[in-house]
Amino acid sequence: MPEMYFHVRWPDGVTQRCYSPSTVVEDYFSPGDEYELAEFVERSRTALGIAGERVKEKFGFFCTGASDQLAQIERTAASYSTVGGAKVAVESLTGRRWEGPVSREIRPAGAHFPVAVVGGGQAGLSMSYCLRQRGVEHVVIEADRVGHEWRERRWDSFCLVTPNWQCRLPGYPYRGDDPDGFMVRDEIVRYLEDYVAFFRPPLVEGVSVTRLRRTPAGVFELSTTAGDFTADQVVVATGPYHTPSVPPMAQRLPDDVVQVHSSRYRGPAQLPDGAVLVVGTGQSGCQIAEDLHLAGRPVHLAVGSAPRVARFYRGRDCVAWLDEMGHYDRSIDEFGDAGAVRMRVNHYVTGRDGGRDIDLRAFARDGMRLYGRLTGISGTGLEFADDLKVNLDRADAVAEGIKDAIDAYIGAHDIAAPDEPRYVPVWEPAEQPGSLGLEAAGITSVVWSTGFRRDHRWIEAPVFDGRGYPMHWRGATSTPGLHFLGLPWQHSWGSGRFEAVGRDAEFLADHIDASRRLADVCGTLTGAPSELASALPIG
Numbered sequence: 001m002p003e004m005y006f007h008v009r010w011p012d013g014v015t016q017r018c019y020s021p022s023t024v025v026e027d028y029f030s031p032g033d034e035y036e037l038a039e040f041v042e043r044s045r046t047a048l049g050i051a052g053e054r055v056k057e058k059f060g061f062f063c064t065g066a067s068d069q070l071a072q073i074e075r076t077a078a079s080y081s082t083v084g085g086a087k088v089a090v091e092s093l094t095g096r097r098w099e100g101p102v103s104r105e106i107r108p109a110g111a112h113f114p115v116a117v118v119g120g121g122q123a124g125l126s127m128s129y130c131l132r133q134r135g136v137e138h139v140v141i142e143a144d145r146v147g148h149e150w151r152e153r154r155w156d157s158f159c160l161v162t163p164n165w166q167c168r169l170p171g172y173p174y175r176g177d178d179p180d181g182f183m184v185r186d187e188i189v190r191y192l193e194d195y196v197a198f199f200r201p202p203l204v205e206g207v208s209v210t211r212l213r214r215t216p217a218g219v220f221e222l223s224t225t226a227g228d229f230t231a232d233q234v235v236v237a238t239g240p241y242h243t244p245s246v247p248p249m250a251q252r253l254p255d256d257v258v259q260v261h262s263s264r265y266r267g268p269a270q271l272p273d274g275a276v277l278v279v280g281t282g283q284s285g286c287q288i289a290e291d292l293h294l295a296g297r298p299v300h301l302a303v304g305s306a307p308r309v310a311r312f313y314r315g316r317d318c319v320a321w322l323d324e325m326g327h328y329d330r331s332i333d334e335f336g337d338a339g340a341v342r343m344r345v346n347h348y349v350t351g352r353d354g355g356r357d358i359d360l361r362a363f364a365r366d367g368m369r370l371y372g373r374l375t376g377i378s379g380t381g382l383e384f385a386d387d388l389k390v391n392l393d394r395a396d397a398v399a400e401g402i403k404d405a406i407d408a409y410i411g412a413h414d415i416a417a418p419d420e421p422r423y424v425p426v427w428e429p430a431e432q433p434g435s436l437g438l439e440a441a442g443i444t445s446v447v448w449s450t451g452f453r454r455d456h457r458w459i460e461a462p463v464f465d466g467r468g469y470p471m472h473w474r475g476a477t478s479t480p481g482l483h484f485l486g487l488p489w490q491h492s493w494g495s496g497r498f499e500a501v502g503r504d505a506e507f508l509a510d511h512i513d514a515s516r517r518l519a520d521v522c523g524t525l526t527g528a529p530s531e532l533a534s535a536l537p538i539g
Helices: 023-027 039-058 064-078 122-133 148-150 185-199 247-253 281-293 318-324 340-343 361-366 390-410 501-524
Strands: 001-008 015-020 032-036 087-099 112-118 139-144 204-205 211-214 222-224 227-236 259-262 276-279 299-302 370-371 374-378 380-384 435-437 442-449 482-484
Touching: 001 023, 015 023, 015 039, 015 064, 023 039, 032 039, 039 064, 039 087, 064 380, 112 122, 122 139, 122 185, 122 501, 148 185, 204 299, 227 501, 247 374, 276 281, 281 299, 281 361, 281 442, 299 361, 318 390, 361 370, 361 390, 370 390, 482 501
Parallel strands: 112 139, 112 227, 139 204, 227 482, 259 442, 276 299, 276 442, 299 370
Antiparallel strands: 001 015, 001 087, 032 087, 211 222, 222 227, 374 380, 380 435
């Protein structure tokens, strides 16, 4: 069944991408038309109801994606019910190239699989492709839909910060006509959807794994929202970004200040009129601050210790230089402080509008207000650390250090590259304000760009360190048969990214296949499962 999205604009200008498992929505909405709020809800209810029934007729069950989308529309519409004359515009209807959820022929409840992959993002899909190439039977369990993290936890103007040519999923490198560009949010989702259409993985969508444990017999039991099943081996490919992290001090903000975590930020129109405080200057915080700044919103930015990198230097994207220099091939084992490396914050830069630097000093020069780290909230007052200048200087030093390395590489290999003057700071803080009044600054909303916490409480296995990080070597843990994929710096810089997650998947697939083959041999010889089979050396 061909699926479709209808893009709507709510009465306050906020846009939303809505899903239908059928093209029936074309019979109820026309691009460019506006509908009274109640009429829009009723048309949505009818169209999505029919779409769900069509899925049921074909696959034998009602589509939860349709019912979930309708529930979301009804909740959103209710928030505008007091707005007189409220209308909803349908801006466009777009189709999807792959047919229906591919999982409907798979019913994992009560079944047994050689391998279960938990998570259907880029890591889980890469794992599935590599297992299929080796003839290993498996199932992929995805809690939502393919592309959910990109679709639902990224803002409207979001784009990759790495060039498109670094999108190298196994068997499916970037095939577009803009390799040096940066895919925007919807293009990233489509890239993943097209990957699914390319090799049709054994994917079950809309099912969450709630418990994972290993029995004394060496078999894994997985409890899910659709029933329980078992597997010989398991790959946890749920990534590191599980629960939005907001500091406890947020509870001390006045009730009339709107608070949004970066994962729920969509765009400037989402926030009430007035100034916005953005807390955190990792990649998300800097890009959201820029998004608000470009929209003309007064922005106050609490600057952290994240480093930055230039977008371009000496005629090329810095990523291209670093790739050629072998930087992205460096193994975590080459670092003396592997634990610290894995916890490093990413350099901030942007791919927006073809790619450019993010220079917080330039933002300040143009009117954005910068502060040190947010350290406290008291009533309507904010308190900041005296580290703004230090944080700006350190970020610049990292960017210039990368340029030093590029210069050295160019010189050592006698490469013809244009000269480029070095960065000169365009702004210096005359003072470092330690406090700010919310009312005096006109701040009506706060965007918390303060990262995420890992949540592996559903995994009952002794494989985590004191910080909750999985202890592993190249994804394999001390619990035989339990693996992780898609973690930052799992093996190299690109492990959690499109750039190298496929290489990690290939390595694990080889190990899993070898373990499976040895288990078959041991089972034939002894007639019983063997611990040895899933405890192969992987070095």
